[in-house]
Amino acid sequence: MMQSHIRQSGAAAAAAVALFSYCTAFGREGKKEENGSVGVHHLVAAALVEWRPPRRHAAISSAPLTSFYPNLAICEPIRDVESDNDDDDDDNDDNDSDVGFYYLRMNPKEVERTSLSDSHAIFGALSGTGMIERYDIYRRVLDDVAVERKPRGGSSRREVVIVNLSVGDKLNGHGGIVHGGILSLLFDEAMGWAYECLRHEDDWLDDPSSPVTAVTANLTVDFRAPFVEGSEGVIRVYHDERKGRKIYFTAKLESKDGEEMAKGSFLAIRMKYL
Ligand SMILES: CCCCCCCC(=O)SCCNC(=O)CCNC(=O)[C@H](O)C(C)(C)COP(=O)(O)OP(=O)(O)OC[C@H]1O[C@@H](n2cnc3c(N)ncnc32)[C@H](O)[C@@H]1OP(=O)(O)O
Known part of the structure; x- marks a missing residue:
């Protein structure tokens, strides 16, 4: 089972600094609490809470998010290695305890286009x-x-964004079940934001004069279980590879308790002229 450790560490301090910067940059435009503040007390508290991974966890690809704050989400760290070899995991136990991630809320102002x-x-x-x-x-x-661990085979697959979502009771297909087209829309958008994250990374700016707008060229969704109306869930988007203007993503929709409800694959293509 996961254990939470509240501690002042380099990682937590870095998170706090990042959060402070984030709030400074975007907080005034951010979602306000009822008393009009931006919830900084929540943010600082959140920055000091770290989830530590269990000592042994073979083939963990995801874990339910454990808490959401106004601008920060915390969950058990995700491992990029989907190992089928327990011996290797034994060898890496020490490193496992150092693998950790957190999630910063994106603001529309980050995506200027x-x-x-x-x-x-x-x-x-x-x-x-x-x-x-x-x-x-x-x-x-x-x-x-x-x-950052590389999965076997040299691929660069890694999680880029997550989306914390909730769908009501007016977007159904069959009674009580959210329409598959709506879920496809939710996937498509998540992938678009993952692309926006990636394109701000240094190696994507190798040719600043080239067009940066990407569109969805191909989208495939497998519906694994009914996503019932009124559900909350999390979409996780993974970047798989890039071939020139083509960027490949996969994603999955998890229910609040971590069940895989749908998964998708996407091809985004950077446009020639935009
Ligand atoms: C933060 C914001 C989030 C927003 C998320 C929302 C995203 C969206 O919904 S976008 C709207 C829906 N999508 C669209 O409207 C796209 C419409 N399509 C197009 O504009 C064009 O077909 C476009 C740009 C995708 C490709 O055109 P173009 O650049 O001329 O491609 P082209 O030069 O022929 O092909 C380039 C490569 O892509 C491949 N390719 C092109 N289309 C496809 C496709 N549909 N499937 C697979 N491969 C494709 C080609 O085979 C070629 O591969 P290679 O380089 O290996 O030979």
């Missing part, structure tokens, strides 16, 4: 009571002490 106007499907027309009631996007951030 994206208009989140009334015309946006998720943040406009389909946003509201009974429809898409929550769609909060978080960027995954690596702890300062953690080492």
Whole structure:
């Protein structure tokens, strides 16, 4: 079982600094609490809480998020290695304890090329009571002490963003079950934000003059279990590989208790002229 440790550490301090910077940059535009503050006390408290991974955990690919704060989500760290070899895990036990991530809430202002106007499907027309009631996007951030692991085979697969979402009772197909097209929309958007995260990384700026807008060229979704109306869930988006203008992602939708409800694969293509 997971254990929580409240401690002052380099990682927590870094998280606190990052959060403070984030709030300074975006807090004034952020969601306000009833008393009008931006919830800094929550943020500082959150920054000092770290989830530590269990000593042994073979083939962990995800774990339910344990808490959400206004601008921070905390969960058990995700391992990029899907190991089928317990011996290797034994060898890496010491390193495992240092693998950690946290998630910083993204703000629309981070995506300067994206208009989140009334015309946006998720943040406009389909946003509201009974429809898409929550769609909060978080960027995954690596702890300062953690080492990003490469899965076997040399692929660069890694988690990029998560989306904390909630869907009401007005977007169904069959009675009581959220329409598959709506879930596809939620996946598509999550992938788009994952792309936005990636393109801000240094090696993606090798040619600043080249177009940066990407569109979804291909989207495939497997529906594994009914996502019932009124459900909360988490979409996790993974970057798989990049081939020139083509960027490949996969994603999954988990219920609040961690069950896989749907999974998707995506091909985004950077446009030639935008
Ligand atoms: C933060 C914001 C989040 C927002 C998320 C929302 C995302 C969206 O919904 S976007 C809207 C839906 N998508 C669209 O409207 C896209 C419409 N399609 C297009 O504009 C074009 O077809 C486009 C740009 C995808 C590709 O056109 P173009 O750049 O001319 O491609 P082209 O040069 O022919 O092919 C480039 C490569 O991609 C491949 N490719 C092109 N289309 C596809 C496809 N559909 N499937 C697989 N591969 C494809 C080609 O085979 C080629 O591969 P390679 O380089 O290996 O030979």
